[in-house]
Amino acid sequence: MKKAIRYLVNDKNLIWFGENAFSHLKTFIAKGDYSSIFFVVDENTHDLCLPYLLQSLGDLPRCEVLEVEAGEDTKSPEVLVQLWMVMSELQADRHSLVINLGGGVITDLGGFLAGTYMRGLPFVNIPTSLLAMVDASNGGKNGINLAHYKNRIGLFQNPEAVCVIPDFLETLPEEEVRSGFAEMLKHGLIADAEYWKELIEFDIAEEVPTEEMIRKSIAIKQEVIDKDFREAGPRKVLNFGHTIGHAIESLSLETDSPLLHGEAIALGMITETHLSQKYAALSDPEAEEIRSVFEEIYQDVSFLAKAEDLMEVIQGDKKNRGDELRFTLITQIGNGVVDVPVSKEDIIEALKLTKILA
Numbered sequence: 424m425k426k427a428i429r430y431l432v433n434d435k436n437l438i439w440f441g442e443n444a445f446s447h448l449k450t451f452i453a454k455g456d457y458s459s460i461f462f463v464v465d466e467n468t469h470d471l472c473l474p475y476l477l478q479s480l481g482d483l484p485r486c487e488v489l490e491v492e493a494g495e496d497t498k499s500p501e502v503l504v505q506l507w508m509v510m511s512e513l514q515a516d517r518h519s520l521v522i523n524l525g526g527g528v529i530t531d532l533g534g535f536l537a538g539t540y541m542r543g544l545p546f547v548n549i550p551t552s553l554l555a556m557v558d559a560s561n562g563g564k565n566g567i568n569l570a571h572y573k574n575r576i577g578l579f580q581n582p583e584a585v586c587v588i589p590d591f592l593e594t595l596p597e598e599e600v601r602s603g604f605a606e607m608l609k610h611g612l613i614a615d616a617e618y619w620k621e622l623i624e625f626d627i628a629e630e631v632p633t634e635e636m637i638r639k640s641i642a643i644k645q646e647v648i649d650k651d652f653r654e655a656g657p658r659k660v661l662n663f664g665h666t667i668g669h670a671i672e673s674l675s676l677e678t679d680s681p682l683l684h685g686e687a688i689a690l691g692m693i694t695e696t697h698l699s700q701k702y703a704a705l706s707d708p709e710a711e712e713i714r715s716v717f718e719e720i721y722q723d724v725s726f727l728a729k730a731e732d733l734m735e736v737i738q739g740d741k742k743n744r745g746d747e748l749r750f751t752l753i754t755q756i757g758n759g760v761v762d763v764p765v766s767k768e769d770i771i772e773a774l775k776l777t778k779i780l781a
């Protein structure tokens with residue numbers, strides 16, 4: 424494994440890579456003189472990741488482990504209230520540190536927990552899924568879902584540090600690796616045509632992305648966020664595929680076969696590629712290339728819904744303004760554009776082309 428490189432992401436947020444991340448974290452904890460540490464984990468990261476982390480960190484202040492059920496349903500107000508109660512009962516105080524060890528569900532939920540308890544405790548993210556490494560653990564978006572609206576309640580608050588330890592991917596199921604890969608493909612599409620080329624030559628069915636690729640995705644995301652942390656404008660580019668994808672994900676969670684975030688976003692990107700042709704002058708050959716890449720990798724992923732159900736969720740998307748439905752689209756591979764008003768009729772047409780409408 425490569426030597427860990429620590430680099431400053433912004434005035435608060437440090438990212439440490441590889442095995443040396445543990446020694447950086449140890450030093451960080453020692454310097455912080457924390458009264459206690461609250462680890463937020465789900466049942467899988469509790470069993471598969473926490474023992475390695477604890478062993479690597481050695482002596483620590485008083486530790487408590489908050490374990491939640493794995494899965495998207497855990498990003499809920501009900502679970503959050505339970506966690507607030509437990510933190511309070513266990514006397515977490517302003518000198519406590521929260522360490523989120525898990526996938527995007529844990530970093531989103533644990534970040535929001537930390538950010539709201541006693542008006543904000545410091546927290547560190549240790550992503551253990553590919554999706555959380557390349558996307559969810561960075562950028563300071565934390566939150567939970569409300570009814571069928573994704574991330575409806577949340578905060579922009581950066582972790583003190585992020586530890587990206589690719590070794591954790593050894594136990595990650597294949598479908599979860601593929602889910603994370605969808606966000607990496609998104610990074611190529613919105614910002615870097617060369618990276619897109621590299622990704623589409625990579626065989627995600629056979630291999631796990633390298634640390635270099637993970638770094639590249641983080642760097643692309645970070646460059647966007649440096650310009651617009653609170654998503655006033657340019658940050659919306661990171662939402663390509665998400666207006667449709669979030670609607671699909673939310674509705675799928677109400678069925679017996681929920682889609683993973685990256686799977687839903689893959690379907691969202693296929694659909695929004697149709698819209699990009701119509702509204703953002705994306706060329707036909709590039710649109711064909713994009714769709715064939717997603718259709719090949721995610722060939723077994725499908726979802727059927729009624730237009731009115733999807734439109735209800737789409738109309739609640741955070742990027743809309745009033746009645747105007749605003750999308751992030753791509754003008755060409757490697758370049759995204761934000762705030763494009765799109766008609767309801769064209770959304771339905773694009774959903775039909777993607778075979779999502781029942």
Ligand SMILES: NC(=O)c1ccc[n+]([C@@H]2O[C@H](COP(=O)([O-])OP(=O)(O)OC[C@H]3O[C@@H](n4cnc5c(N)ncnc54)[C@H](O)[C@@H]3O)[C@@H](O)[C@H]2O)c1
Nearest residue numbers: 467493526527528551552554555558559564591594595684
């Ligand atoms: N805040 C952001 O910027 C941002 C960005 C992208 C996605 N998200 C959110 O992230 C969530 C999806 O994240 P996710 O895909 O990581 O889902 P997840 O947290 O549910 O993790 C996926 C599954 O993998 C398991 N897992 C995690 N690490 C493992 C490991 N090392 N070994 C074995 N199993 C492991 C988990 O227990 C879970 O079952 C969604 O809620 C999405 O909205 C947030």
Ligand SMILES: O=C(O)C(=O)C[C@@H](O)[C@H](O)[C@H](O)COP(=O)(O)O
Nearest residue numbers: 558562564573574658661662665741
């Ligand atoms: O960091 C961002 O900004 C993103 O949009 C990254 C997305 O991949 C991620 O799914 C994010 O949680 C979406 O946020 P939301 O604001 O659309 O709920």
Ligand SMILES: [Zn+2]
Nearest residue numbers: 606665684688
């Ligand atoms: Zn996403």
